[in-house]
């Protein structure tokens with residue numbers, strides 16, 4: 001019913017109808033365009049909002065990272081400054097102390113490094129050393145042994161036979177100067193004489209007097225296990241007595257050796273008699289520098305440690321600080337190695353037992369050990 005007037009209208013004025021339709025169409029087209037425009041604008045603004053959000057997120061992250069970096073930089077700078085100040089105070093303290101002990105504190109060790117080599121430990125370069133010659137007069141290498149830190153060679157320094165301990169690349173100059181300083185602090189016929197060190201260029205090395213038999217170094221461990229060298233109980237007793245004197249000297253300097261074992265004792269000949277030399281001061285420390293607390297090991301780790309380092313005292317495996325008593329324990333183990341290979345008297349075994357007490361407080365003192373070994377040697381000599 002409603003469509004009718006339109007038909008009528010169309011019939012009445014086709015021109016007007018056409019005009020109306022055109023207007024209508026245009027309006028619809030415009031509407032559509034408007035809607036599209038609107039939609040596009042909306043999409044654009046949505047996109048912009050997303051991009052803005054992304055950007056702000058990225059900026060926030062950047063500033064957070066920058067803040068973190070600044071915080072870390074500040075933290076490390078403060079730590080560095082603190083360390084520097086602590087080092088300076090230690091150095092000032094060390095400088096105030098009498099200069100007889102160069103191994104007293106870490107600061108002293110640092111000052112040893114600062115001045116490159118201490119006045120008593122001279123700097124030796126490779127050019128100062130001469131290789132031994134073979135039968136044809138050509139330079140040859142004589143290896144004396146090797147350990148954890150590198151290898152040891154026999155060479156000549158100013159015509160004197162020396163042992164050159166070449167440290168591997170993992171060792172620092174501090175390790176070398178530390179060992180040299182510890183040895184240099186001692187003056188005993190059973191502690192090696194040090195000539196100097198090289199700390200300027202790798203491989204770093206330490207030069208000490210050569211203690212050997214012929215062209216090779218003979219450790220107590222090797223002497224006890226070799227068939228060509230038979231130690232009598234008297235010479236074994238004298239070796240232990242001499243070693244005990246060396247240990248007493250070391251302890252009188254408040255130094256702990258911390259690595260006494262058959263591999264670190266050399267046997268040499270003096271006046272046709274066997275003479276021991278206590279070597280390898282790489283682990284030696286001043287008693288006051290002994291670490292008070294150590295990372296505690298699990299039961300399994302303790303077992304492994306005991307197997308690997310049989311000569312280390314039980315209290316150290318349990319995480320207690322090393323002491324003179326822990327060196328006495330290691331000394332007792334060397335005695336047990338000797339008594340395991342050479343038939344010794346019960347008095348020797350009794351002293352050995354007192355060194356190997358599990359409780360460090362029950363272990364015998366160095367003076368007791370010395371007096372007992374003197375008695376034993378005089379008994380053996382009769």
Ligand SMILES: Nc1ncnc2c1ncn2[C@@H]1O[C@H](COP(=O)(O)OP(=O)(O)O)[C@@H](O)[C@H]1O
Pocket residue numbers: 144145146147148149150151152163165192208209210211212217218219263264266279280281282
């Ligand atoms: N002064 C020396 N004279 C002769 N041989 C030496 C001397 N010092 C070290 N050696 C030899 O070098 C080996 C390793 O020396 P050491 O100081 O025990 O090194 P590491 O710290 O690697 O165990 C010794 O077992 C020994 O054979």
Ligand SMILES: [Mg+2]
Pocket residue numbers: 147263264280
């Ligand atoms: Mg060694």
